[in-house]
Amino acid sequence: MSEAVEIAPGIYWIGVNDRTTDLFEGIWPIAREGVSYNAYLIRDEKLALIDLAKATKGEDLLRQIDTLADTAALDYVVINHMEPDHTGVLRLVQRLAPRAIFVCSEKAREMLGTFYGITERIRVVHDGETISLGRHELKFFETPFVHWPETMMTWVTPGGVLFSCDGFGGFGALEGAIFDDQHDSLEYYEQEALRYYSNIVARYGRMVLKAIDKLAALPIAVIAPAHGLVWRGHPERIVELYKQWAGYSLGADKPEITLLYATMYGATETMMNAVARGITAVGVPMQIFDVTHTHVSYILPSLYSRKGVVVGAPTYEGHLFPVMASVLAMAEAKHLTGKKAAYFGSFAWSGGGQGTFQKLVEPLKWEILEQLVFPGNPTAEDLKKGEALGADFARAIQKSGLEGKTDG
Numbered sequence: 001m002s003e004a005v006e007i008a009p010g011i012y013w014i015g016v017n018d019r020t021t022d023l024f025e026g027i028w029p030i031a032r033e034g035v036s037y038n039a040y041l042i043r044d045e046k047l048a049l050i051d052l053a054k055a056t057k058g059e060d061l062l063r064q065i066d067t068l069a070d071t072a073a074l075d076y077v078v079i080n081h082m083e084p085d086h087t088g089v090l091r092l093v094q095r096l097a098p099r100a101i102f103v104c105s106e107k108a109r110e111m112l113g114t115f116y117g118i119t120e121r122i123r124v125v126h127d128g129e130t131i132s133l134g135r136h137e138l139k140f141f142e143t144p145f146v147h148w149p150e151t152m153m154t155w156v157t158p159g160g161v162l163f164s165c166d167g168f169g170g171f172g173a174l175e176g177a178i179f180d181d182q183h184d185s186l187e188y189y190e191q192e193a194l195r196y197y198s199n200i201v202a203r204y205g206r207m208v209l210k211a212i213d214k215l216a217a218l219p220i221a222v223i224a225p226a227h228g229l230v231w232r233g234h235p236e237r238i239v240e241l242y243k244q245w246a247g248y249s250l251g252a253d254k255p256e257i258t259l260l261y262a263t264m265y266g267a268t269e270t271m272m273n274a275v276a277r278g279i280t281a282v283g284v285p286m287q288i289f290d291v292t293h294t295h296v297s298y299i300l301p302s303l304y305s306r307k308g309v310v311v312g313a314p315t316y317e318g319h320l321f322p323v324m325a326s327v328l329a330m331a332e333a334k335h336l337t338g339k340k341a342a343y344f345g346s347f348a349w350s351g352g353g354q355g356t357f358q359k360l361v362e363p364l365k366w367e368i369l370e371q372l373v374f375p376g377n378p379t380a381e382d383l384k385k386g387e388a389l390g391a392d393f394a395r396a397i398q399k400s401g402l403e404g405k406t407d408g
């Protein structure tokens with residue numbers, strides 16, 4: 001159970017840490033890292049709750065509200081985003097807070113019905129609209145697709161706290177302190193924020209930049225997302241990171257290489273070593289992932305942020321090895337477009353892996369620079385070709401980085 005923390009006068013973090021869910025959204029591993037669902041309470045003449053938590057965390061959330069206020073006295077429940085990791089406790093709150101008005105965007109109104117059967121006591125707010133709580137005033141900003149179409153952010157003054165929901169969020173339960181300025185190192189949280197970004201938000205880079213533009217003039221003292229750290233010491237830090245990450249999907253990805261491989265009996269792996277030698281010799285930074293043993297959640301941050309992708313996978317039943325195919329399908333779901341790519345892989349009779357690879361990367365608009373297939377185990381000559389493939393590809397990535405720089 002967590003304990004409430006006052007983040008500004010009258011404004012409280014009442015978040016909960018989830019260390020028992022194995023897969024966030026039923027896909028993304030968080031068994032080791034955990035995740036927090038940050039909700040907030042504002043005590044004023046009116047009592048307002050900002051976002052909630054996943055259904056399994058109802059008790060933890062309600063206990064914290066009890067330490068600060070009477071749940072039955074709630075005036076407003078602001079729903080920035082309808083995804084059930086923030087609204088699962090909604091029906092419970094609806095029953096316990098008979099006066100509470102649900103404040104949400106126009107698009108969220110319908111979802112309140114389809115998810116929870118809530119059709120009354122709803123107040124729809126539009127971009128720039130405000131609600132007074134007494135001394136505090138809430139102001140709402142529509143931020144569609146950060147993360148769903150109905151998503152908005154809420155800013156409160158005095159205090160200058162931005163409740164940004166999924167925006168500026170990250171994986172990782174909060175270990176001992178909720179604020180950025182209370183941790184010696186932010187490396188872990190920033191890495192988990194990038195994993196969260198590339199797993200959850202990546203598809204909508206343009207919308208993230210639009211939201212950041214919209215908020216640019218707002219005096220923000222604290223960024224209070226619904227997942228991960230509350231940014232009080234350096235709120236601008238997480239905004240800068242999100243801006244940089246959004247840029248990766250718009251052509252500003254780094255001139256570095258992600259090498260993905262899969263193998264059944266080692267033939268493709270032997271070739272992978274040769275290709276990697278070639279890349280290393282040229283001196284381009286590279287990260288290698290065995291896709292059968294690494295969940296795609298941990299691959300996406302690298303794949304997302306780097307311009308070069310090398311795919312090594314054998315033929316399987318006339319197609320690309322299925323685990324690799326599923327990684328490429330995820331890359332398509334997340335719109336990781338516009339990469340430069342290379343392929344290599346072993347086959348035994350008629351092949352097929354290469355054809356599937358070409359088909360899968362077509363909608364991604366990846367430019368295939370190099371391809372190499374070979375029957376059975378690679379010969380010494382094959383391996384020489386592999387090393388040359390790696391070196392040629394690395395030089396092309398290096399060159400694309402220089403071009404990127406001169407373009408500005």
Ligand SMILES: Cc1cc2nc3c(=O)[nH]c(=O)nc-3n(C[C@H](O)[C@H](O)[C@H](O)COP(=O)(O)O)c2cc1C
Pocket residue numbers: 262263264265266267268269314315316317318319346347348349350351352375376377
């Ligand atoms: C279940 C299975 C299905 C396969 N399907 C094909 C195929 O349709 N066409 C082909 O040319 N080779 C096929 N192969 C052969 C592999 O592509 C070949 O053994 C290759 O060398 C495996 O590379 P690896 O050692 O990197 O796993 C198949 C192998 C297995 C085990």
Ligand SMILES: [Fe+2]
Pocket residue numbers: 081083147148166
């Ligand atoms: Fe979400």
Ligand SMILES: [Fe+2]
Pocket residue numbers: 083085086165166226227
């Ligand atoms: Fe969320």
